[in-house]
Amino acid sequence: MTMSQMLSPLPMRQTxxxxxxxxxxxxxxRLLDTRRQGFSLSAPFYTDPDLFQLDMEAIFGQQWIFAASIAEMPEPGDYVTVDYGPYSLIVLHNDDGGVNVLHNVCRHRGARVLTKNSGTTGNLVCGYHSWTYAPDGDLIHASAPGEIEFDKKCFALKKAHGRTVAGLIFVCLADEAPQDFDQTAAVFEPYVAPHELAKTKVAYQQDIIEEGNWKLVMENNRECYHCDGHPELAxxxxxxxxxxxxxxxxxxxxVWGRNQSAQASLEQRCQRYGLPYEVVEELDTRVAGIRISREALDGDGESFSTDGHRLSKKLLGDLRDFRLGRCSMHLQPNSWFHFLSDHVITFSAFPINDHQTLVRTTWLVADDAVEGVDYDVEKLTHTWKQTNLQDKQFVELCQQGVRSPMYEQGPYMKSEYQVEAFINWYTLRMREYMA
Incomplete structure (x- = not known):
């Protein structure tokens, strides 16, 4: 699979x-212009339905969004459906090795065409009146007795942009997708490619609905000031x-001293194997904001376990050492990742409404790893299952607080600089959209 497999979608009609x-x-x-640097946003950004609608237009309607990994749809005809805000998308693995991204809205009466989260399909058949579409979205069947023929070419499923980079699948709803994603992809592909996601499989997927605005979910993810609340992860x-x-x-x-020593040893191993490890941090200095690095883990330094020991016996891709810590990546606006030697974890946040967010976590292992022999699902997922539940509670506490008339913007600590960068990125994109 090439670094970037991109469709040439038909223009999507937008207001x-x-x-x-x-x-x-x-x-x-006015709220954006008066936002205090280094402070959280004012309450309406977390509670106002109109502002949420604008988020869906300006952020999730314009930016590249992480949707899934190729391991979730490994064969042609495999698909996943992705919902966020008012949108529902079909992401389908096509015969050319890329993806077709189609709006999951029948052109007859608007019914959902595919209703499952994932599956395998040939043609796409709407369950309401059996309008049938080819995998590329073209309408191929819409007949009924006595009906006058009409031009089916005018009633194809609407398309969006889709691309795959190093096994990660991204979608974009804009008429013209942001072009600097090419540069961002060139940054992260060398870090991710050695894990060979095309040779992994899904070991487990967890969906959690957090009773919080999507920005609170992302702010919580972008700092470790609260990490005392994650005993399993620690x-x-x-x-x-x-x-x-x-x-x-x-x-x-x-702990800091132990971390510094472990990081030095990790960097030596990365140099030996030719793996990039340097910090690249452009969270608010480009449209497709990114932070990526390879960082040491505690204990054995291999995986997210109680002693840092590997959780799967199978190395991923062409990696030759289990002691490679974690490659950590943040992408604006909705995703974060941990790429380890023995497994990969992808995280995506999909807004539902102004006060609810779906957080999807997917654990990937080598495609030849055997459950119960090479890995135990409960052990593999334990740390981040618990961490996700803890983060859910933290986010929901914040959502409850921002609804209070007594809420006012609070200062970010120095260690929360990535939260500030996320908010800077967000406010820049919102201003651009409304200019």
């Missing part, structure tokens, strides 16, 4: 103006993430 009332747009612009992930020599607190000095 030229926002669905949000003009007076509300003026108020939102067994292998150093809780000093985001700290520096100047900001590490006294009670973490020993």
């Amino acid at each position: 030229s103006t926002s669905r949000v009332d003009a007076e509300k747009i003026v108020e939102i612009k 067994c292998s992930l150093f809780p000093t993430w985001g700290l520096t020599d100047e900001t590490v607190p006294a009670h973490l000095e020993d």
Whole structure:
């Protein structure tokens, strides 16, 4: 599979103006213009349905969104459906090795064409009146007794952009997708490619609905200031993430020293195997914001377990050492990833409405790994299952708080600089959309 397999979609019809009332747009612009640098957003950004609608237009309607991995749809004809806000998409593995991305809206009466989260299909048949579409979305059957023939070419499923990079699948709803994703893809592909996601399979997938705005979900993910609340994760992930020599607190000095030593050893191994490990951090300095690096884990340094020991006996791809820590990647606006020697975990946040977000976590192992022999699903998923539930509680506490009349913007700590970068990125994209 090439680094970038991109469709040439038919233009997607979009409204030229926002669905949000003009007076509300003026108020939102004022809130953006008066936002205090280094502080959280004002309450409406987390609670206002109109602002959520604008998020769907300006962010999820314009940017590249992580949808799935190729391991979730490994063969031609395999598909997943992805829902966020008012949108539902079919992402289908095509015969050319790329993906077709189609709006999951029948052109007859608007019914959902595919209703399952995933599956395998030939033609796409709407269950309502049996309108039938080819895998590329063209309408091929819509007959009924006595009906006058009409031009089926005018009633194909609407298309969106789709591309695959190193086994990760991205979609974009905009008429013209942001072009700097090419540069971002060129940054992360060398880090991700050695794990060979096309040779992995899904070991487990977890969907959690968090009672919180999607931005609170992302803010929570972008910092480790709260990591004392993740006891399972702290067994292998150093809780000093985001700290520096100047900001590490006294009670973490020993951990910091152990982290520095482990990182030095990891970098030596990466140099030996020709693996990139340097930090690349452009979270708010490009449209397709990214942070990626390879970082040491505690204990044995192999995986997310109580002692840092491997959770699968099978190495991924062409990796030759289990002690390669984690390759951690953040992509704006909705995803984060951990690529380890023995497994991969992908995370995606899909907004449902202004106060609910679906968080999807997928664990991938080598495609020849045998469950019960090479890995145990419960052990493989335990750390991040617990961490996700803990994060769910943290996000929901924040959502409850931002609804209070007494809420006001609070300052981000130095270790939360990536939260500030996410909010900077978000406000820039919103201003661009409303310009």
